[in-house]
Amino acid sequence: MPGPLETSLSDLDCASSSSTSDLSGFLTDEEDCARLQQPTSVSGPPMTARKGSPGIPGASDTPRKQDDEQERRRRRGRARVRSEALLHSLRRSRRVKANDRERNRMHNLNAALDALRSVLPSFPDDTKLTKIETLRFAYNYIWALAETLRLADQGLPGGGARERLLPPQCAPCLPGPPSPASDAESWGSGAAASPCAAAASPLSDPSSPAASEDFTYGPGDPLFSFPGLPKDLLHTTPCFIPYH
DNA sequence: TAGGCCATCTGGTCCT
DNA sequence: AGGACCAGATGGCCTA
Numbered sequence: 001m002p003g004p005l006e007t008s009l010s011d012l013d014c015a016s017s018s019s020t021s022d023l024s025g026f027l028t029d030e031e032d033c034a035r036l037q038q039p040t041s042v043s044g045p046p047m048t049a050r051k052g053s054p055g056i057p058g059a060s061d062t063p064r065k066q067d068d069e070q071e072r073r074r075r076r077g078r079a080r081v082r083s084e085a086l087l088h089s090l091r092r093s094r095r096v097k098a099n100d101r102e103r104n105r106m107h108n109l110n111a112a113l114d115a116l117r118s119v120l121p122s123f124p125d126d127t128k129l130t131k132i133e134t135l136r137f138a139y140n141y142i143w144a145l146a147e148t149l150r151l152a153d154q155g156l157p158g159g160g161a162r163e164r165l166l167p168p169q170c171a172p173c174l175p176g177p178p179s180p181a182s183d184a185e186s187w188g189s190g191a192a193a194s195p196c197a198a199a200a201s202p203l204s205d206p207s208s209p210a211a212s213e214d215f216t217y218g219p220g221d222p223l224f225s226f227p228g229l230p231k232d233l234l235h236t237t238p239c240f241i242p243y244h
Numbered sequence: 245t246a247g248g249c250c251a252t253c254t255g256g257t258c259c260t
Numbered sequence: 261a262g263g264a265c266c267a268g269a270t271g272g273c274c275t276a
Binding site: 110 | 248249250251252253254255
């Protein structure tokens with residue numbers, strides 16, 4: 001699959017070398033550059049002072065031309081092998097750099113997940129949430145906090161803390177139930193096998209994440225309570241971690 | 245041992 | 261053109 005790589009062999013970026021990985025078996029960028037900066041000579045004897053070149057008077061032309069043609073073919077073959085090796089090493093070094101960036105990107109993503117875990121309520125057994133659990137937990141936790149505000153608003157005359165805390169356009173943004181059609185897979189499917197799914201009672205709020213059958217809930221669940229939230233909210237707050 | 249979770253590599257695609 | 265993002269593949273580690 002020819003790509004831009006092939007067209008850029010002549011202008012290799014010698015400054016952007018990767019030193020992060022072992023390229024044993026491959027040329028490094030420095031080697032690439034060093035070789036490219038050399039005159040285009042193949043390994044072996046230098047190409048200067050070719051005996052019996054066509055310009056020399058008195059040479060017999062026909063056999064000499066055949067020899068020259070063979071020599072040119074050999075050189076072209078060696079040059080092709082060399083350039084393919086160079087191309088391979090160039091691809092390799094770029095791939096190594098891309099791997100580096102990808103690794104770093106995933107580390108950043110994990111750091112963000114850790115930061116998210118750190119602001120979520122922790123559990124007594126200090127169990128570290130998995131990635132998917134962290135995201136689901138955060139989703140439900142946000143929903144529970146929003147629900148707390150909503151309940152608080154009902155007790156406030158003339159307007160609500162909710163409106164003061166959240167801009168109006170945020171109301172529709174509150175987490176709704178994952179669409180079974182579109183999101184069922186991404187939200188997992190553990191509820192069917194859940195021991196407490198059968199005991200789950202309908203929620204008053206259809207926007208609750210627990211409205212999705214992927215979520216189970218119940219005060220008996222060890223992951224049920226949110227510290228700092230009203231107790232009565234627990235009756236409408238989903239158990240946020242689906243069973244597996 | 246099977247299954248879940250994770251890290252890493254990789255090639256493709258999109259974006260700046 | 262190069263980097264970011266994404267999804268699939270793969271292998272290691274851990275647990276029930």
